[in-house]
Amino acid sequence: NAGVTQTPKFQVLKTGQSMTLQCAQDMNHNSMYWYRQDPGMGLRLIYYSASEGTTDKGEVPNGYNVSRLNKREFSLRLESAAPSQTSVYFCASSEQTPRYYEQYFGPGTRLTVT
């Protein structure tokens, strides 16, 4: 099993450009998450999907949109990138919502917006 995969690994965007970060999991998990990691701030939840067909906002949703394409895939879209969105983005999945189940993380996408 590949676990959680993310593409691309690295990306440089100019301010105002758009892009989609892709995430897929092969563990048949119901729940998926998008986080951003910034130095000294830990991980902050952007959006999550408790199950296929549902999405909800996390702590820092502004400037982002998500799509739960199917049970395996959960994409994150930046419509008009800003320098404040320079960060490392992690996708994660869990069997169900976290009360009982740990999250499994992808390797991350390092995004720079100039």
Place this chain on the structure above:
Amino acid sequence: AQSVAQPEDQVNVAEGNPLTVKCTYSVSGNPYLFWYVQYPNRGLQFLLKYITGDNLVKGSYGFEAEFNKSQTSFHLKKPSALVSDSALYFCAVGSGNTGKLIFGQGTTLQVKP
């Protein structure tokens, strides 16, 4: 509102000595707590969790953590540190069934030979 604090940015220990990485939390309702570890340029890996039951939780790689409800703490411990334990450690807390976890800012553990 939920919150979690890791009061130390960095913890330094000598190999073979015991280590403690501190975590305190604030939630309404019963908490569930996790520790994750991150090695350079990698995603987070699950170490252990407390949902309910015994206050002492054992996890991967010889790590354990003690849930203390009165002190609202969930400190990570290991009796004998290894150089390979050097990494960034995150505590996370949630409550209810919202699907949301709040992560601490992380503590860098440096184990010196």
